[in-house]
Each structure stands twice: as C-alpha cells, then as structure tokens.
Amino acid sequence: MEVLLAGMTGLLYAAGLYLILRRSLVKLIIGIILLGNGANLLIFLLGRIEKGKPPIIPADASLLVDAFADPVPQALILTAIVISFGLQAFAIILIKRAYKVVDTDDLDQINAKDEDL
Amino acid sequence: MSAQFIILPLLVHFASAVVLLFFWGNTRIQRLLSVAGHAVSLAVAVALFVLVRQSGIQVVQLGDWAAPFGITLVADMLAATLVLLTALLGFAVAIHASGSLGELRLTFGFFPIMHFLLLGLSGAFLAGDVFNLYVWFEIIIISSFVLITLGGERLQLEGAVKYFTLNVLASVVFLTAVAFLYGLAGTLNMADLAVKVPQLNNQSLVRVSALLFFIGFGIKSAVFPMYFWLPASYHAPPSAVSAIFAGLLTKVGVYALIRMFSLVFAADTLLFEILVWIAAATLFAGGVGALVEKNISRIFSYFIICHIGYMVAGLGMLTEAALAGAVFYLVHDIPVKANLFLGAGLVRKLRGTANIHKLGGLYAAYPVLALLLAVPLFSVAGIPPLSGFWPKLSLILSGIDTSRYALIGFMLFGSFITLFVVARLWAEAFWKNSPENAPDPGQAEYPGLNAQQRRLILAPIILLAAVSLYIGFGAEHVQQLANGIAGDLLAPQAYIQAVLK
Numbered sequence: 001m002e003v004l005l006a007g008m009t010g011l012l013y014a015a016g017l018y019l020i021l022r023r024s025l026v027k028l029i030i031g032i033i034l035l036g037n038g039a040n041l042l043i044f045l046l047g048r049i050e051k052g053k054p055p056i057i058p059a060d061a062s063l064l065v066d067a068f069a070d071p072v073p074q075a076l077i078l079t080a081i082v083i084s085f086g087l088q089a090f091a092i093i094l095i096k097r098a099y100k101v102v103d104t105d106d107l108d109q110i111n112a113k114d115e116d117l
Numbered sequence: 118m119s120a121q122f123i124i125l126p127l128l129v130h131f132a133s134a135v136v137l138l139f140f141w142g143n144t145r146i147q148r149l150l151s152v153a154g155h156a157v158s159l160a161v162a163v164a165l166f167v168l169v170r171q172s173g174i175q176v177v178q179l180g181d182w183a184a185p186f187g188i189t190l191v192a193d194m195l196a197a198t199l200v201l202l203t204a205l206l207g208f209a210v211a212i213h214a215s216g217s218l219g220e221l222r223l224t225f226g227f228f229p230i231m232h233f234l235l236l237g238l239s240g241a242f243l244a245g246d247v248f249n250l251y252v253w254f255e256i257i258i259i260s261s262f263v264l265i266t267l268g269g270e271r272l273q274l275e276g277a278v279k280y281f282t283l284n285v286l287a288s289v290v291f292l293t294a295v296a297f298l299y300g301l302a303g304t305l306n307m308a309d310l311a312v313k314v315p316q317l318n319n320q321s322l323v324r325v326s327a328l329l330f331f332i333g334f335g336i337k338s339a340v341f342p343m344y345f346w347l348p349a350s351y352h353a354p355p356s357a358v359s360a361i362f363a364g365l366l367t368k369v370g371v372y373a374l375i376r377m378f379s380l381v382f383a384a385d386t387l388l389f390e391i392l393v394w395i396a397a398a399t400l401f402a403g404g405v406g407a408l409v410e411k412n413i414s415r416i417f418s419y420f421i422i423c424h425i426g427y428m429v430a431g432l433g434m435l436t437e438a439a440l441a442g443a444v445f446y447l448v449h450d451i452p453v454k455a456n457l458f459l460g461a462g463l464v465r466k467l468r469g470t471a472n473i474h475k476l477g478g479l480y481a482a483y484p485v486l487a488l489l490l491a492v493p494l495f496s497v498a499g500i501p502p503l504s505g506f507w508p509k510l511s512l513i514l515s516g517i518d519t520s521r522y523a524l525i526g527f528m529l530f531g532s533f534i535t536l537f538v539v540a541r542l543w544a545e546a547f548w549k550n551s552p553e554n555a556p557d558p559g560q561a562e563y564p565g566l567n568a569q570q571r572r573l574i575l576a577p578i579i580l581l582a583a584v585s586l587y588i589g590f591g592a593e594h595v596q597q598l599a600n601g602i603a604g605d606l607l608a609p610q611a612y613i614q615a616v617l618k
Contacts, residue, residue: 016289020282028278032285039292046300073299076248080292083255087285090262094281097266098274110275 005045012038023107025095032091036084040077047073122168123177123192126200126239129158134232144223148215151228155208158235162197162204169197174615176245184616185309189245193612195444195602199242199372202451205584206364207235209577213459214357216566216573217466222267222355230267234260234361241369245616247295247305250373254291254337258284261366264358265350276353283336283346291333297326298381308616310381311609320385327382331374331391338370340429341398344422348406351421352414356462359414363421364455368447371428375443378432379606392433397527400426404534413461413471413546416538420457420497423531424450430528431512434519440603441596442511448595449496449504449588456493456581463490463574464546469561473542477551482558487547489575492582496589498539499532504589507596 012034019031047070055068102110133154140146169175175192178184192200211231218227237256244250261284266277299305301322302313317323336343347367351359374392382388403423410416424446431443465471467483480487492503499505509532516525551558558564566574588595605611 020286025278028282032282032289035286035289039289039296042293043296043299046296048300072305073296076295076299079248079252083252086259087255087288090259091281091285094262094266094274094277097269098278101269101271101274107278110278 002045002049005041005049009038009041009045012041025099025105025107028107029088029091029095033084033088036080036088040080040084043073043077043080121177122165123175123190123243125161126158126165126204127236127243129154129161130232130236130239133158134229134236137229137232138226141226142224144220147223147228151211151232152208152215154232155204155211155235159204159208162201162239165192166197166201168192169194174612176615176618184245184618185304185306188249189306189308189616190243190249191245191307191612191616192243193602193605193615194598195372195375195606196242198444198448198598198602199368199451200239202448203235203238203242203365206361206451206455206581207231209580210357210361210364210455210459212573213360213462213577216570217357217462218355219268225267227264227267230260230263231361234264238365238369242372245307247298247307247310247377251288251291251295254369254373255288257366257369258288261362265354265362267358268355270353272353276350279346280350283343287333287336290329290336294326294329294333297322297329301326306616307376307380308609308613311383311613312617314381315384323382324385324387327378327385327388328391330377330382331388334370334373334377335395336370338367338374338425338429339399339422340395340425341402341422344399344402344425347422348410348415348418351418351458352412356414356458356465359462360455360458363417363458364451367421367425368451371425371432371443371447374429375432375440375606379435379440380609380612383435383609389433389435392429393521393524396426396430396433397524398426399423399429400527400531404531404538407538408534411472411474413464413473413476413542414458416473416542417454417457417461420535420538421454423535424454424497426531427509427512427528430524431508431515434512434515434521434524435607436515436519437600437603437607438511438515438518440606441599442508442515444602445508445511445592445595445599448599449508449585452581452584452588453493453496453504456578456585457497459578459581460490460493463563463578466563466566466574467561468558469556473545475552475555476546477549477555478547480547481550486575489578489582490547491543492585494539494543496585498536500536502589502592504585504592504595506589507592508599511596511599 016031016035016038019027050067050069053068055071057064137147137150169192177190179188237253240253244253266273301317302310339347400423403419407416407419428443428446431439468476496503496505499509513525
C-alpha cells in the first residue's frame with residue numbers, strides 16, 4: 001500500500017514540476033495545484049499509515065501499546081490543504097486578471113520592458 | 118509581565134487588522150487607526166525586547182499543552198530583536214503609505230493587509246514549532262501577494278505571477294522538508310528536534326531534509342541560484358510595498374535558515390560548507406546584477422540579493438564572531454534596505470522617472486533631501502562609521518580566523534561592487550546636470566503634494582535614517598547584542614531548557 005502511495009506522490013510531484021515549467025499560465029496553476037497535493041500525500045505517507053486503528057486509548061488502559069493511526073500528520077495535512085486552497089483561489093483570480101491585462105496565455109511574452117519606470 | 122506577553126505583538130496586529138476591516142472605504146479613519154495600531158505594536162515590541170533582555174528566554178505553550186506536544190512560541194534575543202525591527206518598519210512604512218499611496222489602493226484594503234503581513238512576520242520570528250513556522254510563512258506570502266497586486270497595473274500583475282510561482286514552490290519544498298523531518302523524528306517542536314535529530318540513525322535522510330529546508334528557505338531569501346524572482350517582482354509595486362518587502366521578507370528566510378541550521382542541523386558540516394559557497398556565489402551574482410541595471414529600484418533589488426550573501430556567509434562559517442556578524446548584518450540591513458526603497462520612491466516622485474540615465478541635478482535642486490538619501494546609500498556601501506561597515510568587519514575577521522580566503526575575496530568584491538554602483542548612482546542621479554531626455558520636473562508628483570503629504574512621505578525616511586545612524590555610531594551596543602545572540606545560537610542548551618523545561 002505504501003509503495004502505491006509513494007509512487008502516486010512521486011507522480012504528482014513530477015507532473016506538478018513539469019507543468020510549472022510550461023509556457024501557459026493555466027498549466028502553471030495546475031502544476032502548482034498538483035505539487036501541493038503531492039506534498040500533502042507525502043506528509044500522510046510519512047506518518048506511517050495504519051488501517052483501522054484510531055488513536056483512542058481504551059478506558060481501562062493508560063497508554064496506547066498497539067500501533068495506531070498518527071493524528072498529527074492528519075492535522076498537518078488539513079492545515080496544508082486549507083492553505084493551498086486559499087493560495088489556489090488567489091492564483092486563479094490572479095491569472096484571470098493577468099490574462100485580461102497582458103492579453104496572452106504565453107508566459108514567454110510576459111516581459112514588459114520597464115526601461116523607463 | 119508574565120511570559121504570556123509574547124502573544125501581545127501578534128494580538129495587536131490581528132486586532133488592528135480586524136478593526137480596520139470595519140472601516141473599509143474610509144481611508145481617513147484607516148490611516149489614523151493603522152498608524153495608531155503600528156505605534157502600539159512598536160511599544161509592545163520594545164517592551165518585549167526589554168523583557169527578554171532582563172528576564173531571559175520567554176516561552177509560551179499555546180493552549181497550555183506541554184512541549185513537545187503543543188505549539189510553542191519562543192522569544193529569545195534574536196526573535197525579540199527582529200520583532201522590534203519588524204514593528205519599527207511597519208510603523209515607518211504605514212506613515213509613508215498614508216502620504217504616498219493613491220486613494221484607490223488605500224480604499225481596497227492596503228492597511229489591513231499590511232497588518233496581516235506584520236502579524237505573519239512577528240509570528241514567524243516567534244515560532245517554536247516548525248509547522249507553525251510554515252503557517253506563519255503562508256500568512257506572510259498570502260498578504261504579500263495581495264500587496265504586490267494591489268493596484269492592478271500591468272507591471273504589478275506580471276511581477277506578481279513570477280513572485281507567486283516561486284514563493285508557492287518554496288512553500289511546497291518547505292512542506293516536503295517538514296514531512297521528511299516529521300517522518301524521521303516524530304516531532305516538530307524545534308527544541309525537541311534539536312535533541313532528537315543528532316541521535317537519529319538515518320543521518321543521510323536527515324541531510325536530505327536539511328537540504329530541502331535550505332532550498333525552501335533559500336528561495337525565500339533569494340540566494341544563488343534561486344534569486345531570479347526578486348529582480349523580476351520587487352520593483353513593480355509602489356515604493357511603500359517594496360520597502361516592507363525589501364526590509365523584511367527575505368530576512369525571514371535568513372532568520373529561518375539561522376534558526377533551523379544552528380538549532381536542528383548544527384552537526385552537519387557539509388551543509389555549512391555548501392552555505393559558504395552559495396553565499397560567495399550570491400555575493401558575486403547580486404553584485405554583477407546591480408552593475409547592469411539602470412532602474413534605481415532594480416539596482417536596489419540586486420543589492421538585496423548581494424547582501425543576503427553576507428548573512429548566509431556568516432551562518433556558514435558558524436563561529437561566534439561570524440554569527441555575530443550575520444546577526445549585526447540583519448539588524449543593519451532591515452532599516453537600510455527599506456529606506457533605500459522609500460528613497461527610490463521619493464526620487465521617482467521628485468523627477469517622474471527612476472532611470473538613472475534620465476535623472477540628474479537632484480543635489481542641486483533638493484540638497485537636504487539628497488543628503489538624507491545619502492545616509493542609506495552610504496550605509497549600504499559600508500562606509501565607516503555608518504552601519505554597514507561594522508558587520509562586514511566582523512565577517513572578514515572571522516573569515517581570516519577560519520582561513521576562508523576565497524570567501525573574504527567574494528565579500529570584498531561584493532563590497533566594492535556595492536560602493537561602485539552607489540557612487541555611480543550618486544554621480545548620475547544627484548551630481549550630474551539633468552540630461553536632455555529627462556521628463557519635465559514640473560510634471561512630477563512631488564511639487565503637487567501638499568505639506569502634510571510631504572511630511573508623511575519624508576518622516577519615515579528620516580526615522581529610518583536616524584535608526585541607521587544610531588546603529589552605525591552606537592555600533593558597540595549592537596555588537597554586544599549580536600555577540601550575545603551568537604553565543605546563544607551556538608549553545609542552544611538554554612533555548613532547549615526553556616522550552617522543554
């Protein structure tokens with residue numbers, strides 16, 4: 001299971017980085033989204049996944065001796081998802097506005113010569 | 118004053134931002150409230166500095182969860198100094214923005230967003246937990262995205278796309294590093310990491326995590342070869358925004374590097390060797406970049422990059438004198454870089470252009486203003502006894518002590534190039550007569566401003582120049598402070614003790 005998730009994470013990172021290097025503004029944003037998701041999946045993976053064992057100590061014990069699903073990476077991922085959601089929302093509006101102003105989707109043409117500014 | 122006092126800088130900025138949101142559209146009240154909020158935060162930052170100076174490291178466990186399980190806020194001398202400088206810069210730039218920014222930008226939320234930015238900055242300096250540091254970094258960059266695009270001019274939007282992409286990439290790399298570190302160590306509290314990381318078995322993966330931290334923070338600090346977003350974006354927004362960016366955003370990256378590398382990864386000598394060489398390359402690249410630029414703001418952008426090299430070099434050498442030099446350089450650099458960008462904005466208002474080949478005769482027309490702008494220009498060049506000289510001296514002396522003669526060569530090169538570019542800037546913009554293709558000075562903005570606006574624009578420049586002069590002439594105090602901080606950084610037992618108790 002871990003191997004599958006690790007492969008998925010690698011694919012997401014690779015796809016994200018590839019898309020960030022493309023010439024199109026829209027592909028840039030999609031690349032950023034994929035990269036963020038890859039990072040979230042990585043945090044999940046590195047918290048040692050365990051199926052079906054919530055981290056709740058039973059009433060008659062004082063310590064959790066069994067393997068349990070680590071809640072800290074889940075909290076980290078939730079925070080990261082919320083943050084990247086906010087960033088993506090901003091990014092989409094930014095490229096929409098930038099497209100209106102520079103009138104092209106091609107990043108190579110976004111190079112205003114600001115000699116006289 | 119209990120240790121809970123640490124939260125106060127964050128609360129003041131948050132409360133100011135929320136209160137300002139209720140006055141959306143009313144720029145007069147926003148100006149007053151924002152400057153008042155910054156004044157309060159400056160007072161609180163001074164009080165925090167005095168508290169940490171007198172009573173040692175202050176620690177707060179949020180929600181009363183004991184470390185290392187909860188989130189910790191730690192104010193040691195380095196954090197308190199940087200929070201103080203942040204508050205000072207916020208105060209100065211808020212006053213400048215009241216006079217210099219157009220009504221539309223102020224109407225659409227400049228002041229609340231600036232408070233959020235300072236909230237993020239203060240939180241980043243006070244964070245004692247790596248993921249908390251990530252969250253504060255995200256608050257910083259989101260606020261900075263809004264500030265850089267506020268106004269919607271074409272130049273701003275283009276700069277914002279590049280700025281956004283590189284900063285988000287840096288955040289993702291940072292998050293990856295955090296993931297690795299958590300997977301290896303099982304904790305994210307910095308003090309706990311300082312104890313656990315040197316004892317881990319898998320030191321090569323620890324090195325991978327450290328390198329990822331270096332890349333993430335390196336992109337944010339604009340070191341070589343990850344600095345190209347800075348000259349592409351910092352000159353685009355208005356000068357008040359550029360000033361706060363230049364003074365603080367790259368310095369948070371340097372602070373994070375210093376904190377993580379001296380606390381958690383201190384045992385790995387290869388990393389510090391890499392830091393030294395990267396610093397040398399940054400000094401060279403920043404210096405050479407500044408040589409070819411004609412736009413004043415872009416020259417100053419390359420100065421930011423060049424001088425980051427000094428701080429990273431101090432961190433890389435990892436001796437007490439080198440770290441003291443790096444910290445002194447931080448303290449010197451924050452007001453000077455902000456003042457440079459405020460000055461660039463002033464020059465543009467005076468003459469309508471920031472192109473040095475179209476400027477001229479500024480000293481003849483405005484002698485007092487020219488002398489005022491001379492203070493940050495000569496400070497950044499490192500002319501004794503102004504503030505830029507003393508940390509360079511510390512760094513070069515510690516370079517001799519550690520036999521890093523190539524690094525000293527690069528430091529001297531950076532210094533020489535900065536001096537050369539400043540001298541050329543002074544000759545072009547201030548001394549020579551106005552050239553034929555200069556825009557009509559009557560059309561410039563400055564003559565049209567009323568006395569109140571002129572005072573608002575000039576007062577922060579005077580304030581920051583006075584701070585730079587104090588740092589330069591009172592260098593002994595700052596050097597003692599820096600020595601104390603460097604000693605604390607190299608012997609983190611007090612920090613670990615205070616947090617983990």
